[in-house]
Amino acid sequence: MDSVLIVGSGPSAVHFALSLLRKNYRVTMLDVGYPRPPAVNPGDSFVSLKENLSDPVRYFLGEHYEGVVLPNPAREFYGIPPSKDYVLRQPAGFGVNASGFAPFFSFAQGGIAEAWTGGCYPFNAAEIADFPFDFAELERGYAEVAARIGVIGAPDDLARFFPLHENLLAPLDLDAHSAQFMSVYEKRKEWLHRRLRCYVGRTRIATLSRDLAARKKCSYLGRCLWGCPSESFYTPSITLRECMALPNFTYEPGWRVTHFTFDGAQRVTSLVAEPAAGGAPREFVGDRFALAAGALSSTKIYLQSVFRATGERLELHGLMDNRQILMPFVNLRMIGKPYNPESYQYHQLGLGIESDDPKGYVHGQITTLKTAMLHPIAANLPADLRTAAFLVHNMHAALGIVNVNLHDTRREGNFVSLNVDADAKDSRLVINYAPEPGEVHRLRDAISKVRRALLHLGCIVPPGMLHVRPMGASVHYAGTLPMSRAKGRHTTSETCQSHEFPNLFIVDGATFPFLPAKNITFSLMANAVRVASRAF
Amino acid sequence: MMPTHATHLHRECEVFCRYLFGRAPGDYILEKYCQAHERSSEYFSAGAFDHALLSVASRGPAFARLADSYACLFARYSAFRRKLILLFSILESASVRHGFSEDVDGSAQPVLFAKIVFRGVLFALRLALACLLFLPMRLALGASQAATEKGH
Numbered sequence: 150m151d152s153v154l155i156v157g158s159g160p161s162a163v164h165f166a167l168s169l170l171r172k173n174y175r176v177t178m179l180d181v182g183y184p185r186p187p188a189v190n191p192g193d194s195f196v197s198l199k200e201n202l203s204d205p206v207r208y209f210l211g212e213h214y215e216g217v218v219l220p221n222p223a224r225e226f227y228g229i230p231p232s233k234d235y236v237l238r239q240p241a242g243f244g245v246n247a248s249g250f251a252p253f254f255s256f257a258q259g260g261i262a263e264a265w266t267g268g269c270y271p272f273n274a275a276e277i278a279d280f281p282f283d284f285a286e287l288e289r290g291y292a293e294v295a296a297r298i299g300v301i302g303a304p305d306d307l308a309r310f311f312p313l314h315e316n317l318l319a320p321l322d323l324d325a326h327s328a329q330f331m332s333v334y335e336k337r338k339e340w341l342h343r344r345l346r347c348y349v350g351r352t353r354i355a356t357l358s359r360d361l362a363a364r365k366k367c368s369y370l371g372r373c374l375w376g377c378p379s380e381s382f383y384t385p386s387i388t389l390r391e392c393m394a395l396p397n398f399t400y401e402p403g404w405r406v407t408h409f410t411f412d413g414a415q416r417v418t419s420l421v422a423e424p425a426a427g428g429a430p431r432e433f434v435g436d437r438f439a440l441a442a443g444a445l446s447s448t449k450i451y452l453q454s455v456f457r458a459t460g461e462r463l464e465l466h467g468l469m470d471n472r473q474i475l476m477p478f479v480n481l482r483m484i485g486k487p488y489n490p491e492s493y494q495y496h497q498l499g500l501g502i503e504s505d506d507p508k509g510y511v512h513g514q515i516t517t518l519k520t521a522m523l524h525p526i527a528a529n530l531p532a533d534l535r536t537a538a539f540l541v542h543n544m545h546a547a548l549g550i551v552n553v554n555l556h557d558t559r560r561e562g563n564f565v566s567l568n569v570d571a572d573a574k575d576s577r578l579v580i581n582y583a584p585e586p587g588e589v590h591r592l593r594d595a596i597s598k599v600r601r602a603l604l605h606l607g608c609i610v611p612p613g614m615l616h617v618r619p620m621g622a623s624v625h626y627a628g629t630l631p632m633s634r635a636k637g638r639h640t641t642s643e644t645c646q647s648h649e650f651p652n653l654f655i656v657d658g659a660t661f662p663f664l665p666a667k668n669i670t671f672s673l674m675a676n677a678v679r680v681a682s683r684a685f
Numbered sequence: 686m687m688p689t690h691a692t693h694l695h696r697e698c699e700v701f702c703r704y705l706f707g708r709a710p711g712d713y714i715l716e717k718y719c720q721a722h723e724r725s726s727e728y729f730s731a732g733a734f735d736h737a738l739l740s741v742a743s744r745g746p747a748f749a750r751l752a753d754s755y756a757c758l759f760a761r762y763s764a765f766r767r768k769l770i771l772l773f774s775i776l777e778s779a780s781v782r783h784g785f786s787e788d789v790d791g792s793a794q795p796v797l798f799a800k801i802v803f804r805g806v807l808f809a810l811r812l813a814l815a816c817l818l819f820l821p822m823r824l825a826l827g828a829s830q831a832a833t834e835k836g837h
Contacts, residue, residue, distance in 0.1 A: 199780040199781070200780045200782075205780060206713075210775070214771065214774075217774045221762075485792065487787075524773040524777060527770075531757065533753040534769050534770070534773060535753070536808050538773065542787065543789050543790050546789075
């Protein structure tokens with residue numbers, strides 16, 4: 150059986166690997182692979198953790214107090230908590246020059262999805278109209294991934310946007326705020342449907358409402374934000390561990406792949422990797438190769454490979470990402486109510502706004518605030534901190550945030566290239582991104598509709614608190630080496646096989662020709678399963 | 686760290702804690718507050734007004750509240766404000782023995798709304814008083830700092 154070398158250990162990589170391993174391929178995975186630290190006091194809830202840790206401030210704020218969110222107009226309300234710092238750790242010498250784009254890279258085991266919020270939103274048939282395969286293929290991938298990772302959801306009003314698939318688990322218990330929000334929606338939804346074409350329902354989340362293999366169902370410890378200590382909440386490192394238990398799998402951590410080499414027939418012959426800690430590079434040979442390091446990292450490897458072999462400095466066009474808008478809100482009916490920290494912490498509800506063009510769908514994830522830190526909110530209120538503390542403590546149960554996502558399309562002006570130094574020893578990824586000219590109108594329209602929907606549901610968006618996130622912040626990167634029926638230069642086939650290099654597969658978001666307003670991760674995993682099924 | 690600096694930080698933490706929290710900090714909170722100053726350069730004042738604001742605020746909880754009423758709108762990035770936010774984050778990360786309790790006011794909603802409005806009015810009055818004190822100070826110190834920089 151052929152040997153397959155895979156670069157990366159993110160959601161695409163691990164599900165691609167697992168599918169191949171089950172077909173008896175010999176798989177080697179090359180990865181920088183910074184590991185997740187062991188869970189701290191795994192049996193403790195959020196509240197008991199504060200009581201039982203000898204130094205809770207160190208855990209929640211970090212060794213160097215990097216978890217303190219100080220006022221800064223360019224900063225987000227919340228960053229990655231110190232317990233997940235390893236997700237964004239970068240090897241020495243790694244750099245990017247970006248314009249109009251603020252990219253994130255992860256070299257962790259499991260990739261950036263180690264810090265994701267678990268949204269599993271299948272694309273629908275209209276959204277994959279530009280993909281060179283039928284929806285049924287992807288649907289099978291969704292069902293398979295759902296069986297592997299555990300996805301909760303419900304056949305409710307949002308099912309009109311997210312196709313139902315097999316292996317969906319029952320949803321978790323709603324927290325009090327989300328339950329109140331839903332009950333008001335049920336009473337007022339006719340108006341929302343008629344006037345705003347806005348629908349609310351349960352989000353699909355990669356967490357467990359019943360035991361799945363060795364993983365236990367969610368026990369509502371309230372620690373989701375800092376990393377689920379019981380692994381009820383899915384991250385790709387769980388699947389990586391599953392791969393590691395199989396005899397035909399070899400995991401090679403500590404290697405950063407710089408490029409691949411190829412022969413005169415354009416067949417890839419090896420992957421060249423440098424030790425992440427520094428040292429001499431090494432070549433890894435195989436029969437077939439897969440880049441699954443995330444759209445930008447895979448694109449960089451591709452660009453470097455072509456440059457080293459031919460001297461050609463490519464520009465790969467069509468980079469996409471979801472624009473996100475954070476809209477904090479106060480639910481007036483929940484003011485003064487106590488909050489329960491022992492509940493699921495990420496979004497449990499979502500809203501969808503329909504558009505005449507099905508690709509123009511606007512998606513929002515509604516997160517009610519429970520154990521999230523309050524100081525970033527208090528610091529942003531136009532009041533002294535003592536007054537702000539009184540307000541946030543009494544409004545704690547009433548606070549929420551909608552993360553609104555907009556779709557993106559491939560455009561020529563948005564490209565990725567390389568900046569190579571004089572002796573060609575070092576290269577930096579160069580990213581150029583500009584929003585489409587009509588984006589301002591789309592933003593305004595989405596903000597206006599979500600604001601009106603919230604108001605109709607008894608929630609207000611405090612003035613001055615809305616935040617349009619920079620491009621790159623959603624980390625849903627796609628589009629640089631798209632799947633295409635036509636064999637264009639630097640495109641891939643319907644099985645994500647490179648049209649340039651026949652034994653090279655690009656198994657991540659780089660191959661997506663369109664980016665709906667949905668978290669891409671579930672579709673990345675489903676597509677990886679689909680490719681492994683069709684091309685191997 | 687110099688012992689005098691540690692003493693100064695203890696005093697500052699005590700005042701700010703009484704202002705934010707209504708009581709004196711325990712040893713754990715004091716230790717964390719000082720440690721943050723050792724490990725991060727975010728909490729040092731830069732500029733004459735920044736320094737003056739911090740000096741006034743450190744005189745006592747009432748002064749801290751007055752200074753914060755001004756800083757929350759007009760000196761949001763000052764060292765004083767950053768120190769307060771640091772202390773807030775420490776208090777909310779600590780156990781309830783040391784830090785904030787999550788108890789809500791407990792009043793019926795109309796009473797709570799009335800309390801919020803009342804606090805808003807008090808804040809507006811404090812803000813007016815704070816502006817009378819700190820705006821001239823800022824103008825004077827800004828002018829003197831500009832003159833000093835010009836001299837250099």
